[in-house]
Amino acid sequence: MDVHVRDLRYFVAVAEELSFTRAAAERLFVSQPALSKQIRQLERTLRTPLFRRDRRSVELTAAGRELLPRARKMIQEWEGATRAVAAAGCSCLVVGFQTRIGRGLIPAVRRRMAELLPDWTLFFRQVPWEDPTAGLASRQSDVAVAWLPVPDGYAYKVVAVEQRWVALPAGHRLAAEEAVDFSTIADEPYIALPLSAGPLRDFWLAADHRQRPARVIAAARTADEIFEAVASGLGITLLSAGNADIYRRDDIAFRPVHGLSPSQLAVVWRPDDDREAVQIFAESCAACLCVPS
Numbered sequence: 001m002d003v004h005v006r007d008l009r010y011f012v013a014v015a016e017e018l019s020f021t022r023a024a025a026e027r028l029f030v031s032q033p034a035l036s037k038q039i040r041q042l043e044r045t046l047r048t049p050l051f052r053r054d055r056r057s058v059e060l061t062a063a064g065r066e067l068l069p070r071a072r073k074m075i076q077e078w079e080g081a082t083r084a085v086a087a088a089g090c091s092c093l094v095v096g097f098q099t100r101i102g103r104g105l106i107p108a109v110r111r112r113m114a115e116l117l118p119d120w121t122l123f124f125r126q127v128p129w130e131d132p133t134a135g136l137a138s139r140q141s142d143v144a145v146a147w148l149p150v151p152d153g154y155a156y157k158v159v160a161v162e163q164r165w166v167a168l169p170a171g172h173r174l175a176a177e178e179a180v181d182f183s184t185i186a187d188e189p190y191i192a193l194p195l196s197a198g199p200l201r202d203f204w205l206a207a208d209h210r211q212r213p214a215r216v217i218a219a220a221r222t223a224d225e226i227f228e229a230v231a232s233g234l235g236i237t238l239l240s241a242g243n244a245d246i247y248r249r250d251d252i253a254f255r256p257v258h259g260l261s262p263s264q265l266a267v268v269w270r271p272d273d274d275r276e277a278v279q280i281f282a283e284s285c286a287a288c289l290c291v292p293s
Helices: 005-017 020-028 032-046 062-088 105-116 199-204 223-231 241-246 276-288
Strands: 051-053 058-060 092-097 121-126 143-147 155-162 164-169 189-192 215-219 237-240 252-258 263-269
Touching: 005 020, 005 032, 005 062, 020 032, 058 062, 092 276, 105 121, 105 276, 143 199, 143 276, 155 241, 155 276, 164 223, 164 241, 189 223, 189 237, 199 237, 223 237, 223 252, 237 241, 241 252, 263 276
Parallel strands: 092 121, 092 143, 189 215
Antiparallel strands: 051 058, 143 263, 155 263, 164 237, 164 252
């Protein structure tokens, strides 16, 4: 059985972190059981253990130490090959996103890209909240339109700054108010992003504005799941002003929230991806939306 580049990426992440937990949550954005399964499969394929692990520590075996520099080199060469192929013949830019983009951004960017790079096509891929890089970490996406904060190690350009709002069940006690203060909803039950979303989950729970942790009643993988949970009366959630308009529905009340810092929408990319198309896409998004100074 051939080894996949993905398996080598998983191996290198664990080898560098010497922790399955950190590699899964901070580097790869996959579940720890899924990561462990792939490493076991790699060890079966190579017919040798690569790690010695117990409850307290993880360390490389002699075989693992032998593989590590070669795995790094193979990954580097594969990435170079994919960039060369993209430059030579593939004219498709995959844009990852987690919430509907709206705001008139995509038609405007398509028109601008058609003028500047007429041979390129934009393809949009929705990525669940479990991956706060919107597909960049797994290389399912070339660029992403994502909410800050994003994990360290990625370049980004802010394209919109929006007030945070709240989504309430239509029958909620505050649904009739024109706006609400955060202090009045801080102790409500919240529908949250998954734990693997990390700082992004904390941002949409307004963790930096709280004196005690949010009361999380459930977590959801996508925006649509979150709003279904809100509509059912399970809890409330914070969102951006622009998304309040995009996701508007009769069974949910969307209201501005006073007392919170604004949200930031950004174009995000891998800093080692120096393709002209990536930069033009980022610059086009910034040009097509007016960012307050």
